Amino acid sequence: MDALAGMLQKLGLSPERFRIDYVSSAEGEKFVGIVKEMTAQMKTLGKEKILAENAKLRPTLENMLKRKAAPPAPAAKPVEQTAAK
Numbered sequence: 001m002d003a004l005a006g007m008l009q010k011l012g013l014s015p016e017r018f019r020i021d022y023v024s025s026a027e028g029e030k031f032v033g034i035v036k037e038m039t040a041q042m043k044t045l046g047k048e049k050i051l052a053e054n055a056k057l058r059p060t061l062e063n064m065l066k067r068k069a070a071p072p073a074p075a076a077k078p079v080e081q082t083a084a085k
Contacts (some may be wrong), residue, residue, distance in 0.1 A: 012056045014049070016041045 001020045009015050019038060023031045042050065 011060055012042060012053055014053060017050070017053070024054060 005018050005020075008018055019034070021030075021034050025032065030033065
């Protein structure tokens with residue numbers, strides 16, 4: 001996740017917009033707290049900055065996803081061996 005965070009930051013995503021936390025199903029209060037913190041961070045960044053970052057990132061991320069979604073190159077056909085008589 002550190003590598004992904006660094007890559008997203010290099011592409012122009014504010015570090016405040018990416019966060020990884022472990023929350024188990026028994027930690028409802030922790031989840032609520034994280035969501036409230038992220039919501040506050042997004043409000044601090046502002047809608048205009050977020051939309052500008054999204055517009056800048058979209059072409060790069062779409063190209064990356066297209067490459068990942070492209071079908072793999074066909075594998076070479078195995079050479080058939082004939083039995084010696």
